[in-house]
Amino acid sequence: MKKALLSFLFLLTCFLSHAQPPNLPRDENAIPDVVDSLYREDQFYIGLSFNLINNEPDDFSQNGFSGGLHVGFIRDMPINKRRNVAIGLGLGLSTNTYNSNLFIGEVAGEQSVFSILDESEIDFNTNRFNTNLVEVPIQLRWRTSTPTTFNFWRIYSGIKLGYIYYFKSSYRSDTQRFTQTRVDELNRIRYAATLSVGNGSFNAFVHYNLNTLFNDSARIDGAAINLQPIKFGIEFYLL
Numbered sequence: 001m002k003k004a005l006l007s008f009l010f011l012l013t014c015f016l017s018h019a020q021p022p023n024l025p026r027d028e029n030a031i032p033d034v035v036d037s038l039y040r041e042d043q044f045y046i047g048l049s050f051n052l053i054n055n056e057p058d059d060f061s062q063n064g065f066s067g068g069l070h071v072g073f074i075r076d077m078p079i080n081k082r083r084n085v086a087i088g089l090g091l092g093l094s095t096n097t098y099n100s101n102l103f104i105g106e107v108a109g110e111q112s113v114f115s116i117l118d119e120s121e122i123d124f125n126t127n128r129f130n131t132n133l134v135e136v137p138i139q140l141r142w143r144t145s146t147p148t149t150f151n152f153w154r155i156y157s158g159i160k161l162g163y164i165y166y167f168k169s170s171y172r173s174d175t176q177r178f179t180q181t182r183v184d185e186l187n188r189i190r191y192a193a194t195l196s197v198g199n200g201s202f203n204a205f206v207h208y209n210l211n212t213l214f215n216d217s218a219r220i221d222g223a224a225i226n227l228q229p230i231k232f233g234i235e236f237y238l239l
Contacts, residue, residue, distance in 0.1 A: 039083065039147045040076040042154070042237035047071075047205060049233030051096055055212060055226040059116045064099035064128075068231060074137060084146075088139035094162065096229070099128040104169035104180050112183050114220050124173040132166040133190065151200040154237075160207060162190035185218035187211055196235050207231040 049068040053060070072092020079085055101117040117127060139158035146152075165188075169180040189211075196205040213227040 044238040047235035049231040068096035070094035126172040129169040
């Protein structure tokens with residue numbers, strides 16, 4: 001009787017094991033797909049620019065290459081349910097170089113002096129000025145992004161507030177060298193209108209300064225120097 005009971009249990013176990021549905025193959029390394037419905041876009045940026053000068057004095061000209069680099073972080077804050085419209089508020093750094101024939105120096109009493117170099121009469125190797133800024137970009141952002149797409153169209157427009165924390169003007173010739181870092185006539189607080197348009201990683205941008213680099217005290221032969229930079233370039237955004 002005992003042997004018969006053991007035999008019955010053995011047969012029942014075999015039957016039940018064969019009656020179970022087969023186990024589907026499982027990839028132990030599989031990562032489940034997760035859709036982030038609260039995603040944010042483009043929170044780090046880096047840009048390379050070609051710098052031009054507008055609203056310049058007579059006989060002013062740029063020479064050589066004038067360029068810039070800016071990097072920073074923007075907090076992306078979507079304002080609609082689809083999350084394709086957002087406000088961006090950030091913080092960044094920018095460095096810019098302007099090669100030209102504008103000489104910026106100093107006379108006795110720490111008074112700035114400005115003049116236009118006649119390149120046909122004065123032979124110089126380098127004449128440029130550099131600006132380093134802290135910047136606060138504010139953007140209205142529109143894009144065609146979704147939680148699962150990584151390549152999308154974007155149009156970001158806004159303003160950029162900046163402060164020039166370092167300025168340097170350099171002049172070099174075979175016989176002379178001048179460096180000027182203190183220029184009281186410099187408008188250190190900057191305002192620029194910005195626009196960035198692109199798809200995927202590649203984006204074109206333009207930054208147009210709304211105020212001049214120098215105030216009305218900076219003059220050459222009685223005429224204001226002004227100078228309003230315009231920056232064109234490419235910009236890359238990262239999450």
